[in-house]
Amino acid sequence: MTTIIKVQPGISIADIYIGMLRNDAERCLSNTAYSFQIEYEQDKVSFIEINAEADISCIYNGIDLFKVKATQLIDLLDAISPYDRAESDGCSYRFPQLGLVLWRDINFTEEDMKQSWFQEMSLENQEDTMRSLYFSTVGVFLPE
Structure with missing residues (x-):
């Protein structure tokens, strides 16, 4: 449940x-x-x-x-309040006016799934890497 x-x-x-x-x-x-x-x-x-x-x-x-996949989620949230582009690295997105931060361990996209480096991974490693299509943590702090 x-x-x-x-x-x-x-x-x-x-x-x-x-x-x-x-x-x-x-x-x-x-x-x-x-x-x-x-x-x-x-x-x-x-x-x-x-x-x-x-x-x-x-x-x-x-x-x-x-x-929600990270790329889609960023677009949805950015429409509500912009993320700090100077601090974003594809893994971490900080929304200072909202007081929200999202993190994932690697910047991985569906486009990366077509790349040879991904295709050559074992199925287990592919599944593990595909978790990074989504964020791993959500944090809140006082808005700036």
Whole structure:
């Protein structure tokens, strides 16, 4: 069964909020099986990140951030608020006005699947590489 996790850029992921006290955030983390990374400033949450997992859907504005291909997702989000082109490397996209960041380990596209270097990989490696068509993590922070 898929768990729906609400992402509110600049505000929260699930029940963990920017500005939440460390003790409260750690209590929330102890009640979840999902993989979060939290950063703190002055004992308050300043950054929240969640990893993609097979049984979760991270939803923002009706969009599942882990189930839409990266190239399509960037276009959808860029229409809402532009990403920082100076910081984008094809793996990481930061939306400073939204307070949202997306990351994947390699910049991989459907066009790359036609390349000989990809075709020569084992099926197992191809499947692993194809996961990078999608983002691996979603993070939120205070908008700038």
